[in-house]
Each structure stands twice: as C-alpha cells, then as structure tokens.
Amino acid sequence: MVEYPDSYYAAFLKDGKKTYPVLMDDHECDVCIIGGGFSGISTAIECAKKGLKVILIEENLFGWGASGRNGGQIWNDVSWGIELIEKKYGIGLAQKMWGISQAAVNLIHERIAEFNIDCEIAHGGIHAATSSKKFREYITNADYKLKTFKYDKLTVLDKKEVDYEVGSQLYYGGILDKGAAHLHPLKYALGLVNAAECLNVQLYENSSVKVVNEYTNHIEVITNNGKVKAKKIAVCCNAYLKGLNIGIENKIMPCATYILCTEPLNNNLQKMILPNNYCVSDTNFDLNYYRLSSSKRMIFGGAVGYSLKIVEGLKRRTQKQLNKVYPQLQNLNIDYIWGGLIALTLNRVPDIGMKSDKIFYAHGFSGHGVAFTGIAGKILASNIFSGKTLELEAFERIKHKSFPGGRLFRMPLLVTISSMQKMMDIFNV
Numbered sequence: 383m384v385e386y387p388d389s390y391y392a393a394f395l396k397d398g399k400k401t402y403p404v405l406m407d408d409h410e411c412d413v414c415i416i417g418g419g420f421s422g423i424s425t426a427i428e429c430a431k432k433g434l435k436v437i438l439i440e441e442n443l444f445g446w447g448a449s450g451r452n453g454g455q456i457w458n459d460v461s462w463g464i465e466l467i468e469k470k471y472g473i474g475l476a477q478k479m480w481g482i483s484q485a486a487v488n489l490i491h492e493r494i495a496e497f498n499i500d501c502e503i504a505h506g507g508i509h510a511a512t513s514s515k516k517f518r519e520y521i522t523n524a525d526y527k528l529k530t531f532k533y534d535k536l537t538v539l540d541k542k543e544v545d546y547e548v549g550s551q552l553y554y555g556g557i558l559d560k561g562a563a564h565l566h567p568l569k570y571a572l573g574l575v576n577a578a579e580c581l582n583v584q585l586y587e588n589s590s591v592k593v594v595n596e597y598t599n600h601i602e603v604i605t606n607n608g609k610v611k612a613k614k615i616a617v618c619c620n621a622y623l624k625g626l627n628i629g630i631e632n633k634i635m636p637c638a639t640y641i642l643c644t645e646p647l648n649n650n651l652q653k654m655i656l657p658n659n660y661c662v663s664d665t666n667f668d669l670n671y672y673r674l675s676s677s678k679r680m681i682f683g684g685a686v687g688y689s690l691k692i693v694e695g696l697k698r699r700t701q702k703q704l705n706k707v708y709p710q711l712q713n714l715n716i717d718y719i720w721g722g723l724i725a726l727t728l729n730r731v732p733d734i735g736m737k738s739d740k741i742f743y744a745h746g747f748s749g750h751g752v753a754f755t756g757i758a759g760k761i762l763a764s765n766i767f768s769g770k771t772l773e774l775e776a777f778e779r780i781k782h783k784s785f786p787g788g789r790l791f792r793m794p795l796l797v798t799i800s801s802m803q804k805m806m807d808i809f810n811v
C-alpha cells in the first residue's frame with residue numbers, strides 16, 4: 383500500500399486521511415482527469431462546477447506528489463520573470479500573464495474561504511538577495527512592477543531591515559512582498575479533494591493510468607483494473623508523468639529537491655528568526671526557500687538535483703545551506719527530511735495546452751506551482767467546457783522546446799547550466 387513520504391506534513395495530519403477506492407470495471411464521464419495533485423484537483427473542481435460529470439484518477443494518494451510535500455510558498459509572477467516575457471513577446475502578453483499570476487494567488491484565498499479549508503495560511507514573503515548585484519536587480523524589478531502593473535505590494539528592505547526580518551546576516555537586502563503567502567500544502571490539497579467530493583467528482587486512488595487511446599468521439603483511459611470512456615481528458619501529472627503515450631513528456635525535465643524540518647524553535651530563537659512569520663526565498667540558483675510552520679519548526683528547502691539518484695548528497699547540501707543561512711540552528715534536531723520532484727520547462731514558463739480537441743494538459747510549473755496549478759485547472763476547465771479561451775492562447779504563444787537528448791539524455795545539458803550558475807553565485811556576480 384502506498385504511503386505519503388515521511389514529511390512533517392503527513393506526520394501531523396490531525397484526522398488522518400480519508401481513503402478512496404481503486405478504479406475497477408468500466409465507467410463513463412464527460413471529463414477524466416489523470417493526476418491528483420493541485421492541478422488535477424483544481425481542474426476537477428472547476429469542471430464539476432460547470433455541471434460536467436468528472437472522474438479523477440490518482441496513481442498513489444491525493445496530494446502524494448509535489449502538491450503534498452512542497453515548501454507551501456505562494457508567489458506572484460512566473461518563474462521566468464515577467465520582464466523577460468515582455469522583452470520577448472511584448473507588453474500585451476506580459477500584461478496577460480501578470481493578470482493570470484495575480485488571479486492564481488487570489489484563487490487560493492478564494493478557495494480557502496469558499497471551502498473553509500484549514501491550511502494555516504499566513505501572509506507575506508521576502509525575496510532575499512545573496513549578492514549586491516541581485517539586490518540592485520530586485521529594486522529595478524520592483525520599480526518595473528509598480529510602473530507597469532501598478533503592483534504596490536513590494537517594499538525594498540535594506541541590509542539592516544532584511545537582517546531583522548529574516549534573522550540571518552547572509553543577505554545584502556531584500557524585497558518584502560505583501561501579496562505573497564504560505565500554507566500547509568497537504569492540508570490545502572486534501573481540503574480541495576474534500577471540496578471536489580462535495581461537488582460529486584468521482585475520486586479514485588491507487589489507480590495508475592497505463593494507456594490513453596484516442597478515438598473519433600471519445601478517449602479511452604485504461605488502468606490496471608478498470609477503464610474510463612471519457613469525452614475529454616486532462617493530464618495533470620507534472621514531474622511524475624512517465625510513459626503515458628500522449629507526447630508531452632520531453633517538454634519537461636523532472637528534478638529532485640529536498641526539504642528538512644527541524645524540531646520546534648525555543649522562545650529565544652523564535653524572537654530572532656522570522657519575527658513576522660514571512661516566508662523567504664533567496665536568489666541562489668540552488669534556491670533556498672524557507673519558513674516557519676505553525677508549530678514554529680523551520681521548514682527549509684534547498685538543493686535541486688539533476689540526477690534522481692544522489693539522494694544522500696542532496697540531503698547533506700540542504701543541511702549545509704540551512705547552516706549557512708542560520709548558524710544558530712545547527713544544533714537543532716532535524717526531525718523530518720523528504721524530497722519530491724519539480725518539473726522544469728526550458729524557459730521556466732508552465733506548459734498549458736491541448737494535444738487535440740479532446741486531450742488537455744498542464745505541467746512544467748518549474749518549482750513555482752502552488753499558485754499556478756490552481757489557475758491552470760481553471761483554464762483547462764474553461765477550455766474543456768467552452769472551447770479555446772484567451773488564457774490558453776496566451777500560454778500557446780509561449781513556445782516550449784523539447785529538452786534535447788530525449789528521455790534518457792535530458793540531464794547533462796541542465797547540469798552544465800546549473801554548474802555555471804553556481805559559479806556565478808559563489809563569485810557574487
């Protein structure tokens with residue numbers, strides 16, 4: 383029987399978790415969704431709200447993938463950076479994407495209120511600069527967002543202010559984003575599952591989709607024990623997609639990242655570290671992202687690995703990065719450490735689209751998916767229900783190249799890029 387990874391989130395699920403059946407025998411529906419993370423559940427909720435008959439199939443447990451194990455940080459913007467989108471595609475598309483990223487953040491707050499989800503939401507996040515050059519870039523970027531999008535939730539923090547807010551001497555300055563937030567991702571995912579169930583979505587776990595067959599008027603989805611005849615499908619497997627025969631896999635590259643969770647901080651440490659309970663993301667390519675849990679444990683994510691086989695090395699690197707940011711925490715026990723897969727696209731923009739008029743997909747959230755997955759589900763549902771929308775067209779304009787080298791040889795290129803970026807971090811450029 384599949385279990386959740388040994389994460390802090392899974393260990394403290396208060397009421398345990400409701401179980402759902404394995405898909406058996408033959409079924410029919412309007413929309414079959416493959417993958418029970420944020421994007422799949424969001425698509426299911428939005429399709430059900432439109433009155434469609436929906437089946438959601440998850441290979442493991444709902445929220446078992448990245449959605450139930452991530453850092454819980456909610457940020458505006460897309461990973462690639464909205465300025466780059468403007469430079470390459472013009473202000474029209476940049477405005478559209480910025481609007482979608484704002485709607486993505488708002489949607490989380492709306493759903494928490496609508497479905498009464500207890501997921502420990504807290505407000506505010508800091509981008510912390512690991513070099514003076516990056517600090518200057520942050521300031522320019524904040525100015526750009528204010529002028530271009532009237533986004534006025536950003537405050538520049540100088541060295542003294544960032545030291546105080548983060549409780550670390552490591553940074554050169556930072557930007558406080560009052561529009562950012564953080565939450566307990568597994569509780570949020572399971573709250574959404576509960577909402578989907580209330581909307582009559584048929585939910586199946588421990589059911590792996592093996593084959594998808596497209597016919598003129600329907601799609602056949604085959605699992606080990608059952609079969610679904612659907613008018614349309616949405617594939618929402620992100621980094622855990624493997625071997626499904628629909629030809630989108632090479633657009634993403636799965637990478638591993640690790641999170642560790644300390645024992646609770648004592649009162650003295652609590653006063654010094656993140657006194658206003660903001661989450662933090664810093665600018666290393668090996669991005670550090672961290673926050674306190676509601677129980678005042680440090681939840682610290684770090685090292686990204688381009689080989690999925692070097693687990694011990696990644697754990698050590700994450701711990702080393704924690705010690706670098708917070709030398710004062712190095713004697714704390716690490717109670718939990720767990721990893722998960724993120725899906726990178728080559729340009730770091732999510733890949734949301736359709737393979738045919740019956741096969742829709744969303745993936746490649748590039749480590750920035752807590753907010754974007756929700757809106758991706760909403761976009762997919764609108765397209766499934768009423769044909770192509772302006773939002774989908776906006777995503778289609780941003781072309782996604784396949785990772786060179788195919789499934790087996792995607793890694794080396796990215797390792798080279800990553801090593802170059804690390805050198806730049808070390809030399810503060």
Ligand SMILES: Cc1cc2nc3c(=O)[nH]c(=O)nc-3n(C[C@H](O)[C@H](O)[C@H](O)COP(=O)(O)OP(=O)(O)OC[C@H]3O[C@@H](n4cnc5c(N)ncnc54)[C@H](O)[C@@H]3O)c2cc1C
Binds near residue numbers: 453745753
């Ligand atoms: C450690 C970690 C930390 C992160 N931190 C952050 C953060 O702080 N902020 C942020 O914005 N983003 C973060 N992310 C990224 C974010 O979690 C993801 O972008 C997001 O959760 C992706 O959601 P998803 O629903 O698309 O995919 P997932 O949640 O991965 O769900 C995909 C699901 O598909 C299922 N599946 C796969 N194949 C099949 C099949 N054949 N049949 C049936 N089901 C299948 C899998 O079992 C899985 O449950 C982090 C990711 C990780 C791993």
